[in-house]
Amino acid sequence: MFKNFSSGAAAVMCAAALSYSTSAAAQESKSGPLARQLTQLLDASKLESIAAPDPAGGGFVAALYVPGAQLLVVSGKFQTPDIGIYRLEKKEYRELYMDLMGGSVAGSRLVASDVSGDGFAAKPKRDVPPDSWERDSKTHVFEGSRKAKLSDALYDKAYSDADTEYARILGLLLTHAKLKGVS
Numbered sequence: 001m002f003k004n005f006s007s008g009a010a011a012v013m014c015a016a017a018l019s020y021s022t023s024a025a026a027q028e029s030k031s032g033p034l035a036r037q038l039t040q041l042l043d044a045s046k047l048e049s050i051a052a053p054d055p056a057g058g059g060f061v062a063a064l065y066v067p068g069a070q071l072l073v074v075s076g077k078f079q080t081p082d083i084g085i086y087r088l089e090k091k092e093y094r095e096l097y098m099d100l101m102g103g104s105v106a107g108s109r110l111v112a113s114d115v116s117g118d119g120f121a122a123k124p125k126r127d128v129p130p131d132s133w134e135r136d137s138k139t140h141v142f143e144g145s146r147k148a149k150l151s152d153a154l155y156d157k158a159y160s161d162a163d164t165e166y167a168r169i170l171g172l173l174l175t176h177a178k179l180k181g182v183s
Contacts, residue, residue: 030163032119034170035071039117041174043067045182049093052176053084054169059108060084061169062097071117072097075169076104091180110135112166119170120163122156133162 042050042065051062059077066072074097078084083103087096100109111134114120123144124130130143140162141148145155 029119029121030167031114031170032121034167034174035114035117035119038063038170038174038177039065039067039071041177041182045177047093047182049097050173050177050182051084051088051093051096052172053088054172056168057108059104060088060096060100061172062093062100063173064094064097065117069116071112071114073112073114073166073169073173074100074104074109076100076109078103079105107136110165110169112162112169114166120159120166122159133166135162 038050042048048065048067049063050065051060053059054061054075057075057077058081059075060081061073061075063074064072078099083099084096087093087099101111112120113132115124115129115131120131120133120142122142124142130141132139132141134140140158142159142162145152148155148158150158
């Protein structure tokens with residue numbers, strides 16, 4: 001009987017450890033280091049916007065930066081990519097951001113609101129508004145699974161997916177900024 005109890009207890013402990021490690025892993029921000037690097041680059045360059053092509057989707061990404069307060073990022077496609085190419089050539093990054101917000105192809109737009117410009121946090125710090133992510137007209141506000149009215153597993157997946165995509169977009173912006181000599 002003691003042997004069965006030990007096996008059962010071990011199974012419960014393993015399940016709890018796996019659950020904790022999955023949840024903890026989802027909480028580690030992939031976008032954090034990239035967002036901090038981008039905001040430092042923008043601060044040093046005295047820029048409040050940056051944009052880049054997105055070769056994976058044939059679209060564009062752009063960011064508006066409010067120093068010390070927020071990083072707003074959008075990704076999307078245009079019916080014809082000429083407008084994005086033109087804006088990039090002219091370094092009209094703010095205008096490209098606005099074009100993507102208002103004129104991107106339906107279903108192609110992603111919008112990130114990164115409060116503090118330090119990457120997505122699965123749950124906001126005390127007295128700090130939460131980060132948010134919008135895709136296909138569905139918005140995720142990262143303030144914990146309970147407030148989102150989602151199971152921990154669904155919340156962790158939504159956060160992880162958004163954070164991964166946000167990190168990819170930040171990487172594109174950083175690469176473009178470095179190639180264009182922004183520093």
